[in-house]
Amino acid sequence: MIELPESYTLAKQINENLLGKRVTAVTAAASPHKFAWYYGDPADYASRLIDREITSAIGLGIFVEICLSHTRLLFSDGVNLRWHPKAGPIPKKHQLLLAFDDGSSLSATIAMYGGIQCWEEGNDFDNPYYKIAKEKPSPLTDDFDKNYFNQLLSPEEVQKLSLKAALATEQRIPGLGNGSLQDILWKAKLNPRQKTNTLTKEETNRLYISIKETFFEMAHSGGRSTEKDLFGEPGGYQVVMCAANKEKPCPECGNLIQKESYMGGSVYTCPGCQPLA
């Protein structure tokens, strides 16, 4: 799933490799998918995209936005984006395929669910999560500072929540999902079930620092090792708290890493580093 480290990485790789490429052919919704969400009729995508050039890309939380002349193309968290240089194989099933004037192509494939939105300037995509991702400060920026973080946690309805619910739902922090959450909490030595209103000042500070440092490291290492980049390669940040390390010793303390289901997803914790007080 695309979370902040991946949207940052994908946008960076698009900016490094795809700028100036002109779209020459578009295949949209060729493989029917129950949980693929388009903006408007995908049959109209060709007319919006053909002959447009890629001018930039930006990572916005769980979204990757590609700017083309007068057109925007947005991919959300469940989309696998791959660039295929001339000789590269193209996935058999895809939900969007763009061919470029240099013979390369970009495919977007949805596994479980995902959104592919294309619109022309002036007819902008109206979606609450997209708006949040554009308006709220990214943890990778200086605007996401200690004060801002304290304010984010201060409303009563947030204080009542567990850390997992407070940090990784509702896009309170754009791009912080259940995947990134695991190492963030492990490094902060906090349990996902701990209630936000029980955090001491020191724990809140540790959490803030972990969000900043872990995201910085994940983003600048090319994303998480559990996800793939624009070239289909795993990210360079080695995730500790993930399925591959279940029942393996924690690198900090040697206790075995536990997997549990919690709030509609798996959480990985170290009983030594993250006891539930």
Ligand SMILES: [Zn+2]
């Ligand atoms: Zn540990």
